[in-house]
Amino acid sequence: MNELVHPYHRFIRPTVTHTTFCPGCGDGTVAQSILRAIDGLGMDMDDFVFVSGIGCAAWIPSPLFNADVLHTTHGRPIAFAFGIKMGLPDKKVMVVSGDGDLVAIGGNHLIQNARRNIEMVVLCVNNGIYGMTGGQAAPTTPMGVKTTTTPYGAFENFFEDISGLVIAAGASFVARWTTAHPRQLTASIKKAIQKKGFAFIEVISQCPVQFGRKMGMGNAIQMLEDYKKRSISIKEAKKLSPEELKDRMVVGEFVDLDKPEMVEEVTRMIRRASGEAQEAVDTGRG
Amino acid sequence: MGRTEILIGGVGGQGVVLSGILLGTAASLYDGKQAVQTQSYSSELRGGSARAAVIISEERVTDPEVRRPDILILMAEDAVGRYLHKIKPRGLLAIDADLVKGVSEGDYEILSIPATSIADKEMNNIIVANLIILGALIKKTKLLSVESMEKAIETSVPKKAITLNLNAFRRGLEIIS
Amino acid sequence: MGEKRVRTGRYFMMGNVACAEGALAAGCEFAAGYPITPATEIANHLAEKLPQVGGAFFQMEDEISSIAAVIGASWAGKKAMTVTSGPGISLMLENIGFAIGVETPCVIVNVQRGAPTTGMPTIGIQGDMVQAKHGSHGDYEIIALCPSSPQEMFDHTVIAFNYAEKYRTPVFLLSDAFVGHMREEVVIPEAEKIETVCRNIPEPGTDPLKMKGFLDEDVAPMPIFGKGFKAHVTSSCHDEYGKRNLIDISALDKFVRRLSNKILKHKEEITLVERDYEDAEIVLVSYGGVSRAAAAAASQARKRGIPVGTLRLITVWPFPGEEIEKMARRAKQVIVLENNLGQVYPYIKAEAAHFAEVSFLPPRLVGEIQDPEDILRKIEEVSK
């Protein structure tokens, strides 16, 4: 009867007995999308090093994925990943974390490494809230939303377009999906993994506990329904005016371009410098 | 000879620190002595105050701080107020006479060298005024051998500037008869 | 390779440059930092030299990312370091705690400068001594070395890398602007005469489920990335296997104690001091550049017939209390000298006060190491 085996359980750390997410959380859907992309590319967990920060989404690879995983301090996973990638240029380095981690406290590392265009995949699970600490406002929390730190409604302008920020900073691959688009998300993750450059994927994801239940946005299903209703492909969005796009979520692959990548540039520089040094020694002898 | 403390005060860009490096290098690497060179400078790399200190000794230098300089080199008016009071009684005060005017007589010997004008007129480059002072100083004090100083210059300044610096140093030697 | 890394010879070299040369000789492959006076010469020199031996220096967006990248590179298997000064250390502290928690070998050079806050950048003071030990949150032990000359900037940087690799821990080099910018003769030996240590890593093919990669007081082999060890590295409280445990207090107790004991158990091997207090009744205790003024004063005092000795701490952390006690048992008077208002003094006093009279002589001007004349006056005062 039970001869069926889940194809991605082999990617899960054997000591893990269950996911660490609340019921209905989008993080688990994102986790599976990553694993499906890796499987789909015929790759192995040993081809990867995963890096995460602090927050619910950081627990997607840590401890779930049976791979080398560095679970770092709040906001800094991209900076840690920088060192890992420079040390292991042949491995795929993937950062998985949340909007608070990557965009609020860690915003500058996101910007600077997109600018460097260092090859890594950064997956930003954007749930618009601080889930783990109990539902505080994030830079992605829409104005007016009541959170535990904005009991009278959020009064700050918010990031409506993290992807736009990363595009402006210079990343070579940028996409946005929601957890209502796991198939499209997987396809983009596959591309991101293969990209020679900084690949950023924003996934708008439901937090049914903090954002949903407490703030009256409904349960996981209502939130998924809302994503489906409000999302619009970049192609369709181009036909609409900013007015018509209000409250919509533009999804799709926004940027996919080739430009100089940092690890390659560093390798070239080292080759030049060590060669020149050899030359200098030779000249000295002559 | 035991321990000689040298303090050089000037402004950034005059080669104050280079002067210290040259004295220390000559002493330590080519003259069989021990030397310590220290420095400090203000935030502007050009035109701010600069200070270099050198201790030259026959033995290992323990205390590395120049407290009462036996030799004080002042290359800017600004440095007079800051450092003149530190000079050891009967010490030697070397000044760039073109730039330092406000030095009164005191319990020290004054070695006054128009280094900047010589550098300007004869070398076409005021940047080597410090080397002229060093030349005069070495000739006068015999603190270090001329050969050691010349070797230090050859190994410490950029290749393109070696000749200019050597010429300035040698011109300084000539000032003292 | 070794020859290219080691610039054997005799130089009149700046302390900061000697530090960079020491890093190269020790096998440093990765360095990251952010420009700051008075540490920049180290970064500049590494930026020039590391690529020549296959490594690189990276200028990061800030000091937080610098130490993060260093830790990442270390987990990628590289010998790694960062160089900065007090303001930079203040920013790095959270991640330094991370490095301690997940047992990451790395070297952190702090060329201390006039502080607090932005202070006076080119003036050396010993103002961050306790920050190295207690700056990051929680109980921890760390290793810190205090060089007093350009030669030691070279030697101690090599030792710092060796300690970092051997004990899987961040190691501080607590220099200052005075020593960092000091030039003096530096002798770099031949490559084969420089001892270098590399971390233990697990046997290839070790079953990840059976691999104890953490919390061993005798230093667990480091399950570095990229070797198929499937290491789960989390700074959250974890067990020997790296498995997170956020619920059992006994797990936390083990986590805290074992990390500390890993250093304390090897304190004797780690502790480096310079003793010169045979038959001395008065002992001057100091470290770093100040110890040179202490040595000058002690020698002058002995010439005057006063039995004065010196004890110089090269390893300041873990605090060599046993050495202080040993010294204090033989001395009558202990005078502590630091180029600050008394940072390590309370630690020294706590160990020594039971056996000897202990006093502190601050510098006349913070930022200028004590004048041997002042030290002599203090010696005469306490010897009465």
Added chain:
Amino acid sequence: MATLRIYDELCKGAEECGICLYVCKEEVFQPSETLNQKGYRPPVVVNEDQCTQCENCMIFCPDLAIVVSEKKRKKGSK
């Protein structure tokens, strides 16, 4: 061979989560009568015949608790 398998012990409940029920257009699932060890009510397969093996339930499940027959999946995978 069964078309579907539900890992009851991984599931966080048809009521608390319920994504599988929502994404299945064919109403293959319904909440179980019994609770799992964690106190959640996993889905049970009531209309296996209706299953088109679209894999929505598997792909969306945040807890990797549902698997759909491999034969079909291999064919359909992109």
